[in-house]
Amino acid sequence: MRSSSALRLYDNGIIPSNDDGVSPYLGLLADCAARILCASDTSSMLNALFESVRVKLNLSVYFCYRYDGRNGLILEEHGGLTPTQSGAASHLALGQGPCGLVAADRAPHVFNRVRGSKDARLAYARAIGLAAYVGTPLMQGDTLLGTLGFGRKATMPFSRAEVQFLRAICSFVAIAKNRLRTELTLWETTCARDALAVEQTRLVDRIATLSRLSDTSAVASTLAHEMTQPLTAAANYIASAEMALGGLGDADILRRLVQARTQITRSAQIIAKARQLVETGTVANEHANLCEVLSDSLELALADHDGAAPAMIYDIDPSVTALVGDGVQITQVMTNLLRNAATALRGVASPTITVSCRRTQDGTVEIGVIDNGPGFDPEADSARFHQRATSTTGGLGIGLSVCRSIVAAHHGTIRAENTAQGGAAVYFTLPGQ
Structure with a gap:
């Protein structure tokens, strides 16, 4: 008994x-x-x-x-x-x-x-x-x-x-x-990160040799920038786990390793989608959940942000629940815009980013990222979407040339302007549902 x-x-x-x-x-x-x-x-x-x-x-x-x-x-x-x-x-x-x-x-x-x-x-x-x-x-x-x-x-x-x-x-x-399992997971994650870093370098070199692309050097440089973001985030998570492994593995360590794996998975997706765009000029025609795109973009954009995160305001048309196009690449565009806005807001009192989404009269969906920072430099207007159009005070970064390419591949448009309040705003359009 x-x-x-x-x-x-x-x-x-x-x-x-x-x-x-x-x-x-x-x-x-x-x-x-x-x-x-x-x-x-x-x-x-x-x-x-x-x-x-x-x-x-x-x-x-x-x-x-x-x-x-x-x-x-x-x-x-x-x-x-x-x-x-x-x-x-x-x-x-x-x-x-x-x-x-x-x-x-x-x-x-x-x-x-x-x-x-x-x-x-x-x-x-x-x-x-x-x-x-x-x-x-x-x-x-x-x-x-x-x-x-x-x-x-x-x-x-x-x-x-x-x-x-x-x-x-x-x-x-x-x-x-548990310690051995955690160390094995850490080792596998580190190997995956290193393999993706090698793939990043190989892909950038390949892009640089494709003469059929315009502004090839800008695309190659910007892709390297794009890949650095999630790989850096993964490296940071893994570094935290390595420090914690000075003791014994616990649930918190496993959580950090899961975060690292998530970032590395995103890196792999970006590489795959970038290759598809470069080699075929096409993008996936799918329905991407709007909430997931915004959530993932914000997490990536603020992964290495120093200081307090900006306040977020969402002005979303309730009729828009999904975006038509490649979810990974749309997330890439949003990540760039959010990260650039957050960078431009450093030192600004009460930093705030507004994300808007509305359906236009012609049926397309327009998404905007608006900040209350110092706005764009008027003298840099013509270079905003080129490789060397930077950033800190204007809210723009090196990744905008890729943003332009991705939006164009979706048959959309992208524009940047200053707001009446003096901040910066970037809007881009995507096909309607």
């Missing part, structure tokens, strides 16, 4: 109350903890752990499962099993077998009378000759990483001290597995 305590006891396998305590295992625990916490890979860590405690605790086998939300439990490491035995236990559903039960309950279980039990869930344990088994979930906060279990064939129950020792070992293993 089950008790209501954290340690679940099956078939009346009550752990005996004795006076041995945990003192016989303190030295062994310290040695195991030191090895676990400095391990460089899961396999060697668990095999070394099993060998170091096997004789002392009279253990015969161990099972370490990794939890995969869609596929249940996957046997990652094991010891003391034949190939046939490990193959039979390679995958478990939640609630299946001792380890599946541990995972389903997210609580430790002790099975001290395996051979005498008629519980079908212990059939595998009986088949491989186990007399007792201890299983513990490997948790990181509320997240189930997997399970770790130890079994013995000798006819002797696990004592309270042994159970406490094995549970302590499992807690260290959970910490180490």
Whole structure:
């Protein structure tokens, strides 16, 4: 039967109350903890752990499962099993077998009378000759990483001290597995960032050789600028994770790595869309959700913004919910305009950016980005959408030549002007729905 305590006891396998305590295992625990916490890979860590405690605790086998939300439990490491035995236990559903039960309950279980039990869930344990088994979930906060279990064939129950020792070992293993998983994710993310940086350089070089494009050098330079934004954001997120990894991995580190992956994914999308535009001159004809475009653009635009973010005002025609065109490239245009406006507002009291969206009389959709900064330099009017038309005081940046190319590919127009209040405004049009 089950008790209501954290340690679940099956078939009346009550752990005996004795006076041995945990003192016989303190030295062994310290040695195991030191090895676990400095391990460089899961396999060697668990095999070394099993060998170091096997004789002392009279253990015969161990099972370490990794939890995969869609596929249940996957046997990652094991010891003391034949190939046939490990193959039979390679995958478990939640609630299946001792380890599946541990995972389903997210609580430790002790099975001290395996051979005498008629519980079908212990059939595998009986088949491989186990007399007792201890299983513990490997948790990181509320997240189930997997399970770790130890079994013995000798006819002797696990004592309270042994159970406490094995549970302590499992807690260290959970910490180490989470650290190794976080470090692997960090490494994969860094490799992806570096690969995209190489692809960025290659693509810029290719664009520079395409003589059929006008203003080729401007396009190449601007594309490099476009790619720098998300890659820099990814690098910043990864740098934060690297600093945090001075301690042990936690949910916050994983959140930052997810942010880094998001930025790198955006980088890959920009590269793919830029190649399509350069090589074919065409853009995707799709419906991009307006709210998602605005949200993603603002996040990218302010990723490396210093100081307080400008206040945002949205003046959106409620009839416009989607934009016709390539969502990634439209986001690219909006990111440039928002970033340039935010840059121009540095040092301005009560900086504010207004984003407008309305349907025009001819059926097109006009989007505007308006700031309350110093406005454009009238003398630079003719050069606003060229490569060297910068910026800080005028709200324009190097990326506007690409903005012009993207808008033109969508059969739209783009214009810049000063507002009556002295700020800067940039408007561009897209096809109507």
